[in-house]
Amino acid sequence: MKPIAVRAQIPESATLEINARAKKIAAQGQGARVISLSVGEPDFPPPPQVAAKTAAYITEKKGRLTYTAAHGIPELRRAVADKVKLRTGVAYDPEREVIITVGGKHGLSGALLALANPGARVLIPSPYWLSYPPMATIAGAEPVEIDCLDTGFKLTVEKLRAHAHPANVAIILNSPSNPTGAVYTHDEIVALCEEAARQDLWIISDEIYDRLLYEGAAFTSIPSLPGMRERTLLVNGVSKTYSMTGWRIGYVCGPEHVIKAMKTLQSHMTSNPCAAAQQAALAALTLTEEELAAHLAGPMENLRRRRQMAVDRLHGLPGLGVYPPAGAFYIMLDVRAFLGKPVGTSGQPVANDEEMAWRLLDEEHIAVAAASPFGASGFLRISFAVPDEDLLEGIDRLAHFLHLA
Ligand SMILES: Cc1ncc(COP(=O)(O)O)c(C=O)c1O
Structure with a gap:
């Protein structure tokens, strides 16, 4: 059979792949709850007008x-x-x-x-x-x-x-x-x-x-x-x-x-x-700018607090490079100091950021994004658009994995 086109042989989106595996582990219900710091989605609700107006439109059109x-x-x-x-x-x-x-x-x-x-x-x-x-x-x-x-x-x-x-x-x-x-x-x-x-x-x-x-x-x-x-x-x-x-x-x-x-x-x-x-x-x-500002006030406050909380805690982990972000809701972590060193419950050395992300999921049940697919080999990306307790627990598990706690 003739092979598929070359442009279709590019790798799957790495973040979607790790999310899929995290969901699978969570569904199997084995061990600790899976904490996901890998997703690119805000965790606050959309403005209430969105659901109300869309539903009214669909009803009016009778579907x-x-x-x-x-x-x-x-x-x-x-x-x-x-x-x-x-x-x-x-x-x-x-x-x-x-x-x-x-x-x-x-x-x-x-x-x-x-x-x-x-x-x-x-x-x-x-x-x-x-x-x-x-x-x-x-x-x-x-x-x-x-x-x-x-x-x-x-x-x-x-x-x-x-x-x-x-x-x-x-x-x-x-x-x-x-x-x-x-x-x-x-x-x-x-x-x-x-x-x-x-x-x-x-x-x-x-x-x-x-x-x-x-x-x-x-x-x-x-x-x-x-x-x-x-x-x-x-x-x-x-x-x-x-x-x-x-x-x-x-x-x-x-x-x-x-x-x-x-x-x-x-x-x-x-x-x-x-x-x-x-x-x-x-x-x-x-929505007017005022309505939008009112809607975003709480979520932005949460994001600001979580960003600070995460940065403070991550700064306490020696060897980890932490880059406080000026925007969006991700933090880049430089883990190059840990490559080739024994990590995780198995104590096996870790070769690169992608292996680290998979092992973090398997050994600590925490999903993070390896940054190689983002062009930053040796880095991880975590999202802080997650509940406070998940963020803190996730960082604790990362510290445990790196033998820092
Ligand atoms: C930098 C950047 N651009 C664009 C998008 C696309 O977002 P969407 O297709 O959901 O509008 C994303 C989503 O993660 C993103 O991070």
Whole structure:
């Protein structure tokens, strides 16, 4: 039999794989309860309007939901344009410059499919969200990683300059970042954008964590900078801010010809995002800023407390490198000092971060994300969007595994 296509032979999303095994262990009910610090989902509820309005819509339609415009219902595109204008000051035409997608993930894939010819190079500062390189590969492009481990997890102008190449077509920037929580300052973003413009690059700006910021960190939306609107695709969605991961609604704003290309591709690939989910996103995105702030006040307070709690406790573990994040809800842990050393109940030496993540799950029943698939070999990523007791218990188990407690 002929083999499947090369682009389909990329590895499965490592975080989903470890979550699946964690669920399996939990279902078998063996030993201690499984604690998951590996997921990328907020643990707070979505705004109550979301369920109420969506249910009312489905009832009114008697369940008969039909196709929508390929780039989404006009009311939702208008709500996106209004929200983006309010947040960033940038005006987008809801008919021609906004597309609704099946989550931010699909928006990013669509952007790459629209921008990258086969063989084009897509620049990806590393550590990166683990789906970026496969998305570029699937689009036929070549993902080019720029190692930023030694520059505070942030791309610098010098590094961007060193990677100049005629085949470069786009760069993916993600601030606040998953997995590192790094947030570029306004000046850093301005300098990077100037260099990107000099190299005539498209910028795919993944702004999905734009509201999850700590300790005075400030968010800069790239298309709001002079000259950047015309070369930027702004990607966002309702998954993180509104805690609506399962609804699968994202959006992309950008120049008309790119959005048009994405719309055409989408029309052939999915027709449109789910009609009911678009209503749910409409309910979320038409909340006023005051309503949203009131809804997020409690969850943000929780996230701030848990971040601090986790950082304080992790700092007490000698040998562990801890990177307090300025945004999102993940903490990067440098475990390189423990590689090759005996760890865990078996006392066997551990070779790398991926083996450590699997053994943490098997031996301590705690799920964390190995950071190799995020471009950071020798690191783990933990999420603090979990209940306080899980976070503390999870860190205790990690300490036990590393023979620090
Ligand atoms: C950096 C980043 N971008 C985009 C997404 C996509 O989110 P969604 O497809 O749920 O909108 C995620 C989700 O984890 C993410 O971490």
